[in-house]
């Protein structure tokens with residue numbers, strides 16, 4: 001039985017939007033914007049650690065997409081192309097603002113992840129505050145490489161193959177980073193609720 | 208990767224390990240239907256993996272919320288981008304009639320996911336949609352009972368059977 005293969009046969013839902021954008025269709029461009037503004041912002045924030053710089057990165061990226069839509073060669077998915085432009089833009093901003101040292105330093109980093117106004121997933125207010133602090137703390141403490149994979153794969157939902165292509169590391173490395181990030185997050189975030197999947201395992205399987 | 212997650216496989220721990228390794232791709236809707244269905248089936252019979260799935264889904268929702276640009280930044284970005292590309296925008300383009308950022312997502316995203324932010328690939332939805340209490344109603348009580356407080360789990364795959 002063949003299972004756990006990534007799906008590959010789907011049409012790229014962004015291609016018609018990009019083609020229309022290339023033809024000067026502003027509504028199609030707006031649709032692309034709607035689909036990517038949040039994911040690209042999260043990606044940029046995870047790399048730059050500053051909301052204002054992340055905003056700059058998204059602006060430069062999507063303006064470049066409008067101007068360069070005709071140059072899309074179709075060698076990758078549209079999303080990979082968009083993220084690639086964003087990654088390039090982030091690199092330019094990193095050198096422009098001399099934040100490269102921060103990215104290279106590794107370890108505990110100030111990522112600038114903001115406090116979420118409404119922290120969904122909790123019922124009581126005290127719980128909300130604790131969990132909000134926890135998740136920001138946990139993200140900060142991930143290395144830049146692990147944080148990048150977490151944001152691209154776990155938060156933005158990119159297929160792991162696409163993450164590997166984008167971050168220019170082997171698929172196995174992406175899987176390994178995601179695996180360790182998941183274990184780290186489980187240890188970091190699950191103590192207060194006592195429901196870690198890892199500990200659930202020790203408690204035995206559901207009958 | 209070729210792994211057997213069917214009930215016939217010998218080692219339950221190995222199955223659970225493989226399922227856990229695939230949870231992120233599963234929740235993102237990035238697996239082939241057969242793989243997705245196999246994991247859905249496993250989740251209904253394995254407490255530990257179901258908890259793990261709920262956990263990953265909750266982290267995702269929390270991180271999305273914490274790293275969202277927010278409506279003001281979205282609107283500012285759109286205006287800034289339009290201003291930057293204006294010379295090449297057709298003169299007859301009436302941007303005031305464009306869909307609002309707070310309106311429905313222009314591409315078909317299922318409502319619970321649209322609430323968490325439009326994300327590429329999510330319109331090709333996987334079977335488990337998890338969001339939080341107060342936002343959703345429980346569709347599968349026997350599953351919901353197994354979940355921690357504040358979480359609910361919707362399994363459209365099973366609902367449609």
Ligand SMILES: [Zn+2]
Nearest residue numbers: 223226253256
């Ligand atoms: Zn299991």
